[in-house]
Each structure stands twice: as structure tokens, then as C-alpha cells.
Amino acid sequence: MKTGTVSPIGRHELKVSQVLNESGELVGELPGIADDRLADMFRLMCLGRRLDQKAIALQRRGKLGTYPPLSGQEAASVGSAFAMNLDIDYFVPQYREQLAMFHWGLPLSTYLLNRMGHPAGADLPANGRLWPQQVALAAHLPHAVGQAWGLQLQGKPGVVLTQFGDGASNEGDFHEALNIAGVHNVPVVFVCQNNGWAISIPWEKQSAATSVAQRAAGYGFPGVTVDGNDVFAVYAAVAQARARAERGEGPTLIEARCTRMGAHSTADDPTRYVPADYVAEAERRDPIKRFRIWLASRGLWDDDREQLCIQWCDEQIEEAVRAFDATPRPDPETIFDHVVAHPDLRLRRQRDEFRKMQEKL
Amino acid sequence: MSTMTVVESIRRTLDEEMARDERVIVLGEDVGQSGGVFRATDGLQAKYGKSRVFDMPVSEAGIIGTSIGLAASGLIPVVEMQFLGFTQQAFHQVGNQLARMRYRTRGSLTMPVTIRAPYGGGVRTPELHSDAFEALFAHSPGLRLIAPATAADARGMLAAAIRDPDPVFMLEPLRGYRLVRDEVPDGDHVVPFGKARIARAGRDVTLIAWSAMVQVALEAAKLAAEEGTDVEVIDLRSLVPLDTDTIRDAVKQTGRVVIVQESPLSGGFASEVAASVANDAFLYLKAPVCRVSGYDTPYPVPHLEDHYIPDAQRVLRGIRSTLNF
Numbered sequence A: 001m002k003t004g005t006v007s008p009i010g011r012h013e014l015k016v017s018q019v020l021n022e023s024g025e026l027v028g029e030l031p032g033i034a035d036d037r038l039a040d041m042f043r044l045m046c047l048g049r050r051l052d053q054k055a056i057a058l059q060r061r062g063k064l065g066t067y068p069p070l071s072g073q074e075a076a077s078v079g080s081a082f083a084m085n086l087d088i089d090y091f092v093p094q095y096r097e098q099l100a101m102f103h104w105g106l107p108l109s110t111y112l113l114n115r116m117g118h119p120a121g122a123d124l125p126a127n128g129r130l131w132p133q134q135v136a137l138a139a140h141l142p143h144a145v146g147q148a149w150g151l152q153l154q155g156k157p158g159v160v161l162t163q164f165g166d167g168a169s170n171e172g173d174f175h176e177a178l179n180i181a182g183v184h185n186v187p188v189v190f191v192c193q194n195n196g197w198a199i200s201i202p203w204e205k206q207s208a209a210t211s212v213a214q215r216a217a218g219y220g221f222p223g224v225t226v227d228g229n230d231v232f233a234v235y236a237a238v239a240q241a242r243a244r245a246e247r248g249e250g251p252t253l254i255e256a257r258c259t260r261m262g263a264h265s266t267a268d269d270p271t272r273y274v275p276a277d278y279v280a281e282a283e284r285r286d287p288i289k290r291f292r293i294w295l296a297s298r299g300l301w302d303d304d305r306e307q308l309c310i311q312w313c314d315e316q317i318e319e320a321v322r323a324f325d326a327t328p329r330p331d332p333e334t335i336f337d338h339v340v341a342h343p344d345l346r347l348r349r350q351r352d353e354f355r356k357m358q359e360k361l
Numbered sequence B: 001m002s003t004m005t006v007v008e009s010i011r012r013t014l015d016e017e018m019a020r021d022e023r024v025i026v027l028g029e030d031v032g033q034s035g036g037v038f039r040a041t042d043g044l045q046a047k048y049g050k051s052r053v054f055d056m057p058v059s060e061a062g063i064i065g066t067s068i069g070l071a072a073s074g075l076i077p078v079v080e081m082q083f084l085g086f087t088q089q090a091f092h093q094v095g096n097q098l099a100r101m102r103y104r105t106r107g108s109l110t111m112p113v114t115i116r117a118p119y120g121g122g123v124r125t126p127e128l129h130s131d132a133f134e135a136l137f138a139h140s141p142g143l144r145l146i147a148p149a150t151a152a153d154a155r156g157m158l159a160a161a162i163r164d165p166d167p168v169f170m171l172e173p174l175r176g177y178r179l180v181r182d183e184v185p186d187g188d189h190v191v192p193f194g195k196a197r198i199a200r201a202g203r204d205v206t207l208i209a210w211s212a213m214v215q216v217a218l219e220a221a222k223l224a225a226e227e228g229t230d231v232e233v234i235d236l237r238s239l240v241p242l243d244t245d246t247i248r249d250a251v252k253q254t255g256r257v258v259i260v261q262e263s264p265l266s267g268g269f270a271s272e273v274a275a276s277v278a279n280d281a282f283l284y285l286k287a288p289v290c291r292v293s294g295y296d297t298p299y300p301v302p303h304l305e306d307h308y309i310p311d312a313q314r315v316l317r318g319i320r321s322t323l324n325f
């Protein structure tokens, strides 16, 4: 891969690997991806963009709870997910990785139920390789390490992918997880989506380090920085890291430098802190725009396909919203379900009392 | 039956459970070659190898967090926390992550993880090595919290913990590790959670204690007997789930309750026990519930700790005050 882009993030200028530049031109070596997979990647990225719009609208109407948009980060999320092997690999997400979770088999309607706060939103695909989204920043990183280490110890196949933000990389759990991963040489791929902000805190106020990736050196394994708005650069870096892990060479930390186009969440107002040039830069670096230009230049995209894609996205979303609307309100007594395998007397009595109270209402 | 100390009984149980189920692994700080700072894991690495007994970096949150992933992968981690005080470094991984993983995933991820930690003072340890904060963990739904006082219970409860499909936190009586020695049943010995043990029968006053305080309570009962008071001692041994039925029945008999704990008074687990007495046996009470406890101060330095930890004399004063109410 070539190094080209200068990241807009932070006080230090940083060279990052790039394959597809902002104008949709190939500036590096294209990873080998079949044409139909390219189209799938693009469609999933488009689905993310349209879902953001729909979900924000639903949130404004009071139908969804807080929603974390991912516009601007589609390439980082989808590029890393597609570089993994869905048949054997695991994914341990933070809260903004809905697209990678869909790739691992999470139904869109389940995701909406989750954001709505319905208990059925916690149901995970039966393959057992998708973890629930993590709310506590970086708390899932040691889980990913343990999952990967456990596979290795038992001679089971598979590599674990985990994603998180730049803010999360300042938590103790990040450092403890990376350290243990290094010591035990576990097959895990850490992907940090550094969008330059942890809610309102810019990277330079989060850390004095030039990059997240450089921290890997302290744990004895490679750290690489890629243009996170470039789906091919992300894919290539994750595919390489995955291959390394599979060969028994241990973990890799990948820092995908990406841009966030909207707010941190529907509860956030970025106009209070994001400078105008960041917004303009995010538009300029749009991962979808450049991917579309490149696909078209290869004859893999045109207006018809674009129309079909938008239609497909909207159908997916509408169908999920319908399923979500059709899901009955949960039985209140389910708050007592799944606390422990064998509820003790005290919990059973609380449940009985709760039921009686409900019956009287 | 064989007579052994608490730490010997823990070691034997770990050995037997590792032999019984090859998914059982042991991890923690210094647990391998060195056998743990209290030697509870001594010999395990030599016997089961470096792929089942792991020396971990000094990294409490990392150790618990990694165990969550190891459990998901199909293993049964038994974690040694070197001292309970340092489990605070990993509290979020215990309370927010491990304890609620089953709930969060509606049962698709279950966590058969056992955490063992020596707990309490009385052996002149440096700062933060003696703190007794059981109430913190009792307040984490989804987590079992057990606190055996004898070698026999340490064996039976640790075996139950390792075989349980949910996370269990076992508080081990640090000062009882080598001091307490009793008869441990041979063969398969499992003590189910949520069943208190009557450590001594009596008619006049009920003493409720757990872990190292059970010995103190028994001593106090002896002193009280010399004064003609017949004291019953209940060893809770399991804090979560709590055997409120045994507590209620005892209070119905005696009408007088003294609860002994080593931790600070305010917000301690004794308050939970007192509330259950008030709830279940209020009309049988002949005197207010008395708590004999550590104080609302940080755990003091070794020269002063004997003044902090409840001893038999302090418990005896508690017994007298409930009798003379």
C-alpha cells in the first residue's frame, strides 16, 4: 500500500495508508475481492447511510431511544467486517458497529428493537459468533482477547475482530487487553475507528500520542494506521492482520482514521464543538462517494444499479420497521428472566410478588 | 474424612475439579510456578501444565475481562484475585460485565466463571490487602457471593462454584487459611448455595457471622456460656443467595440477634441481614438487632487493626446489650 493522505486529525501530521483516494482513484494495490462482494460491501455501506436518516427520524418521533449514527464511518466498519471469515470468526462490537453486526447475521429489526429498549433486541444470531454491543467503553476488549485466547487454547478455528473508538483507547481496559493479547499471542484483530472525537473531546485533548496505532509497539505487536474512509485500505489491513493471527503470529492493532459526518448520537449537538472545516473535510472524504466513483469507473455501477440499491435499502429498513412495529410489548415479568440459571428463593419471591402486583393493576 | 486447613482444602478441590473436567483452567497473578502467594494453587501448573494454569500480567480488569471471553469460548475459568482489595481495580468487569452477561444476552452467553479472593485482615498485611467489601459484590445481580468459614465448606462450596453455570465470587478467610483446620469429607463433596449452617445451637441469642468472623462468634459464644448465656451461632456461608429462612427460624426461637462483620458498619452486608430480620421476624424480636462491626474508617494500619476487627470481647458486649435491653 502507498502512504499518501495527511490526516486532518490532531496536532501531528500523520501518514496513513491509502488505496482509494478522495477522488475515487486507485493509489495503491487493490485487495483481491470478487465483483459481487464489492457490490455487497457497497450496498451495506449505503444501508448504513440510509438507516441513519431513518433512525434519527424515528428517534425524533419518540419511537427509538438514543441512536448512534455511523455516517462517515461506513468504510471502517464494513471494510473490516468483510475481511473476516463469517464461517469461523467472531465479532465483539462497541455500540456503533451496527453494520458489521448485520454482516454477522443480526436482523435489522432486532437492532431496532434493541435501540427501542425492547428485551427481544438482545437476541443474538444462533451461530454464537456475534457478541452483544458493548456500552462501557473498551470493556469488551478483554472479552475479545479471552474469546480469541480460548479458541487458540482449545484448538478451535477462528479469529476475533473487535472494534472501538479513539476515546475507548484511553481506557485502562484497552491497555490491559492489548497487553494480555500480546503476552499470550492471541488471534485477535483490534480495529480502532479514530474519528477524532470522543463525543466533544478532540483527539489532541485525549492523548499526547501521535496515533493510537503507535501504542501497539508498547505491547509487542504491530500497529498500523490506515485511511478509515477508504474501504480497500481498511479491508487490506484487516485481511493481513487476520492472516497473521491465523498463522499464529498474534494480534494486530489497526487504527482506521475516519470522519464522523453527523453527531456522536441523537443526544448530542456537534455544532457546539465541531469546527466548520472538520465538517467540510468529512464531506470531502466521504467513503461512499469515492467508492461509488471507483465502482462506476470499473463499469460496476450505474444509475440503474444505484436506483435498485436505494430501493433495496429502503425495503430492508421498511420491513424492519414493520417487524418492529408488529412486535408486541414485552411481558413485564421478563425482567426476572435470565438473571441466573437457577433463581434462588429470594428472587423467586420477588417475582411472585411482582406478578401479583401486575395482576391487580 | 481428613483433617486439613482451609488453604489445603482449596488446593485439593482445585486439583480434583481440574482432574474431573478438562475445561477447568486456573488463572491469576503468580498462580503458576509460584503456586499463588498463599500457595492455594501450588503444584497445579506442574501437574496440569502451562496450558491450563496461567500466570497473568498484573492486570485485574484484564484478568476478569479475559475470563469472560474464555468462558464464552467454552472453558471454565477459575480466577485467583491476589487480594480482595485489588478486585476494586476490576470491579466494573465483575459487576457490570461478568455478572450481567446472561441477562444482557437473554441466556445466550453464560458465564461459568469462579473468582476466588482472600478477604479480611488480622495478619498484619500492608495497606489495601485486608479490606472487606463484600457488600459491593452482593449488590451485583447475577453474581453468587459465598464466604465459607471452614475447610469442609471451602471444599464443598468451591466445587459447587466451579460446577455452577453462573459466575460465583468466593471470599476466602485470609486469616483462617492456615489457622482454621477441620474435618473435610472425602469423595464428592458439594455444598449447595443458599443454605446457612448452624455452627452452634443455643436458645438465648442468635449470632450471625460469615467467613473469619464465624471463629470470633464461636469464641464469644464460649465466653457467654461462662456467663450462663446459651448462644446460637449461624454461619451464613452464602451471602447471595441469602438463607433468610434459617435466619427467620432462629430469630423466632431466640428473639435476639447479633450480627458480626469485619467490614465498615454503614452500608455493610450486616445491614442487609438486619433488614431481613426486621422484615421476616419483627414481632419475635425482644431487642433491637445489634451489629458488631468494623468502623466507618479505612482499614487501619497493622498496629491498630486488632482494635478495628471485631473480637470475642466486642461480640460479647453486643450479646450483653441485646440481653439487657
Ligand SMILES: Cc1ncc(C[n+]2csc(CCOP(=O)(O)OP(=O)(O)O)c2C)c(N)n1
Binding pocket: A096, A135, A136, A137, A164, A165, A166, A167, A168, A169, A195, A197, A198, A199, A264
Ligand atoms: C466507560 C465509559 N465511560 C463513559 C462513557 C460515556 N461515553 C459514551 S460514548 C463516549 C465517547 C466515546 O468516544 P469514542 O471511543 O471515540 O467512540 P465514538 O463514539 O467516537 O465512536 C463516552 C465518553 C461510556 N459509555 N463508557
